[in-house]
Amino acid sequence: MLSNRLKNITPSYTIGISKRVAEMKADGIRIIDMSIGEPAFDIPKASKAKGISAFESGYTHYDLVPGLLPLRKAIAEKLANENGVHYDASEIVVSSGAKQAITNALLAALNPGDEVIIPAPYWTSYPEMVKLCGGAPVIVQTDASSDYKITEAHLKAHFTSKTKMLILNNPSNPTGNIYTRDELLSIADFCVQNRIWILSDEIYESLVYDTKFVSVASLSEQAKSIVFLVNGLSKSAAMTGLRIGYTAAPAPVAKYLSVIQGHLVSHPSTVSQWAAVGALTEGQDEMKERRDVYKKRRDIIYDKLCTIKGLSVQKPEGAFYFFLDMSPYKQKFPFSEHYSVELCDTLLNQEHIAAVPGIAFGKDDFIRLSYAGDLNDMLEGLDILKVFLEKYL
Ligand SMILES: Cc1ncc(COP(=O)(O)O)c(C=O)c1O
Known part of the structure; x- marks a missing residue:
């Protein structure tokens, strides 16, 4: 009865992940959320x-x-x-x-x-x-x-x-x-x-x-x-x-x-x-100050990501994401169909870290991490990610 247009429409992965993170948080689980696509700042005064x-x-x-x-x-x-x-x-x-x-x-x-x-x-x-x-x-x-x-x-x-x-x-x-x-x-x-x-x-x-x-x-x-x-x-x-x-x-x-x-x-x-x-x-001044905050954050996170064995990290020139190639860990990671989805599911369910599977962006060997949230949480999350990924080398 509904339109044919809906037959091959996929719901938004990012919105789906936000929903799961909210549900897990509501159950009292602490999640380090690196999936978010929005700045944690308040709006300008x-x-x-x-x-x-x-x-x-x-x-x-x-x-x-x-x-x-x-x-x-x-x-x-x-x-x-x-x-x-x-x-x-x-x-x-x-x-x-x-x-x-x-x-x-x-x-x-x-x-x-x-x-x-x-x-x-x-x-x-x-x-x-x-x-x-x-x-x-x-x-x-x-x-x-x-x-x-x-x-x-x-x-x-x-x-x-x-x-x-x-x-x-x-x-x-x-x-x-x-x-x-x-x-x-x-x-x-x-x-x-x-x-x-x-x-x-x-x-x-x-x-x-x-x-x-x-x-x-x-x-x-x-x-x-x-x-x-x-x-x-x-x-x-x-x-x-x-x-x-x-x-x-x-x-x-x-x-x-x-x-x-x-x-x-x-x-x-x-x-x-x-x-x-x-x-x-x-x-405008407030917006520029925020950009400087993100730039510093990007640099800190880049340095930290570079310590993860097997990972080659491209330093992003803008926005607030790292798009990370996970292919070095693929061989040893058990997955059945969509590598990035199963990797992000395991990260969320087992390590309580939320990331977005690369398949949402047309690249199944990747995951996306956002640094728009809290820096200290993210640094803690990266320590966990390092231990998690290096197991699959
Ligand atoms: C590349 C890109 N375009 C557009 C949007 C949508 O922006 P808005 O929230 O203003 O609709 C987003 C939001 O994440 C985005 O990442």
Whole structure:
């Protein structure tokens, strides 16, 4: 009776793990949670103040579908000042999290059966979102030789007459890798020449540690004309529960995103939007301080991971994850079907450590550890992980 669309949709692994961790904690078990995809920080003070004042001022009614004008202006200013890419407020649509921004873009771009190139490892929801919007995900495996990033050569090898879009996650969840300007130039050139949209998911853009982040839309007017630039406040301002994301796109495209959103949800919560105005206009310093905290944490954890025998660790350049290759332990670890799932199940049930299986990102030999939670807990967890893994060498 239900839609065929649901037949091959997989529930979110990450949400499934969070649920199990919550259940185990409710049973009184202490879990060291390295599966989390959200900052443990509170929202910036300015966000809180603006949100409270919005409630008190009665800003709780319907407003403009693409988002509050002061918010869209603040986003346009942020994109110009920090990313060197110029959009008018009319080219910005504020949505309920980056998830909805991505869904709006897919609904706007895809006809049934259109192919969307998704480099693996990928953020777990992309393939399912593409399927839900009627498209066909084309998973392109990448490896260490390109730092797990897609290249023009990959695109050439997988491009067909049905290719409609490339999803580029920069910085990447799960690897934390960042595309250089030159890498983006060759990808953008190929996509411009072959009329392929680029959905550039830049949700981790504020968490970049060693290099300067380059937004693909900032490369040229031609590049900008094919980009749906998606970002939001979930990771930068820890506003995960307030659900504010946005898309910047050429004016005629933004108009359609607004039409889609108008029918689906109207707009995100007005109170959350005012909180986002606070973050973008007065919360920048606090957000930068947090980035510095994450950078220090990344370095400490990297050093600790490097002491685990058999593990080769790539230092992530951004986001708050380590994506670890578990293949050295595979031979001796007893598993029947999905190595990363069974490894993470054992870690959770036996060692009380939560990690996300790589299969959720299209790579079954890997696991993802997040350092967004408590540092001391994580260091304790890594001691346990070291003893656990070295048994399988
Ligand atoms: C790469 C990536 N894109 C989008 C999202 C969704 O962000 P939001 O919570 O703003 O919908 C996430 C959340 O984990 C993510 O990792």
